[in-house]
Amino acid sequence: MTTWDEAFANRYEEWSAHMTADVAFYVDLARETDGPLVELAVGNGRVAIPVARATGRRVIGIDVSPAMLAQARTRAAEAGVELDLRAADMRDFAVDEPAALIYCPFRSLQHLPTWADRRRTFERVAAALRPRGRFAWNAIAFDHRIAARLDGEHQDEPVPHTIRHAVGDNRIDIVLDDGATSSFWWGTKNEWLGLIDVAGLELEALYGGFAREPFTEESREYVFIARRREP
Numbered sequence: 001m002t003t004w005d006e007a008f009a010n011r012y013e014e015w016s017a018h019m020t021a022d023v024a025f026y027v028d029l030a031r032e033t034d035g036p037l038v039e040l041a042v043g044n045g046r047v048a049i050p051v052a053r054a055t056g057r058r059v060i061g062i063d064v065s066p067a068m069l070a071q072a073r074t075r076a077a078e079a080g081v082e083l084d085l086r087a088a089d090m091r092d093f094a095v096d097e098p099a100a101l102i103y104c105p106f107r108s109l110q111h112l113p114t115w116a117d118r119r120r121t122f123e124r125v126a127a128a129l130r131p132r133g134r135f136a137w138n139a140i141a142f143d144h145r146i147a148a149r150l151d152g153e154h155q156d157e158p159v160p161h162t163i164r165h166a167v168g169d170n171r172i173d174i175v176l177d178d179g180a181t182s183s184f185w186w187g188t189k190n191e192w193l194g195l196i197d198v199a200g201l202e203l204e205a206l207y208g209g210f211a212r213e214p215f216t217e218e219s220r221e222y223v224f225i226a227r228r229r230e231p
Contacts, residue, residue, distance in 0.1 A: 047103075102135050111185075201227060
């Protein structure tokens with residue numbers, strides 16, 4: 001059985017092709033920010049490269065996957081932008097200079113299996129931000145109707161896979177046809193708000209999409225912006 005990193009890294013561009021709206025959102029946040037930029041779970045640079053191009057600034061990219069970092073390094077060189085790519089776990093990362101913006105796109109925080117893992121990450125984020133620095137991320141808002149429809153169903157696009165829901169564990173498994181599996185864990189709005197609070201951050205905005213539309217009961221995406229509290 002291959003690992004997810006081995007199986008998925010070469011298919012990541014296909015897998016993420018549908019996710020384009022988030023790029024403009026994170027680019028706009030970076031443009032509003034005057035200071036160091038950090039992306040958690042930078043992947044192949046899908047978001048970091050447009051951010052670096054739009055701002056003319058270096059982006060620090062954190063990722064635990066050597067295969068994804070290698071892709072990001074190649075893509076950044078081809079695009080002529082500067083990424084400072086670092087192999088690190090987001091639960092333990094640190095930066096030399098306090099950041100003005102840290103962001104984590106494509107629901108990547110949901111790959112952390114426990115609330116404690118997320119708390120560690122949020123605390124590292126708070127420690128890495130300058131006062132009033134921003135932290136932005138997006139995550140799915142779980143919909144039991146979608147889960148019931150897709151659970152166990154094989155899909156051919158964008159990459160052949162099967163989705164399985166473990167509701168008691170708040171977990172979704174994406175299983176490729178060769179058996180490689182990636183899991184992510186959903187959280188409720190109150191869980192995310194609790195993480196903001198315990199980490200010493202404060203909520204700036206919660207949107208229901210990347211056009212900054214209001215979050216409602218029918219929203220299926222959390223798009224959060226938080227700030228580090230003043231000392």
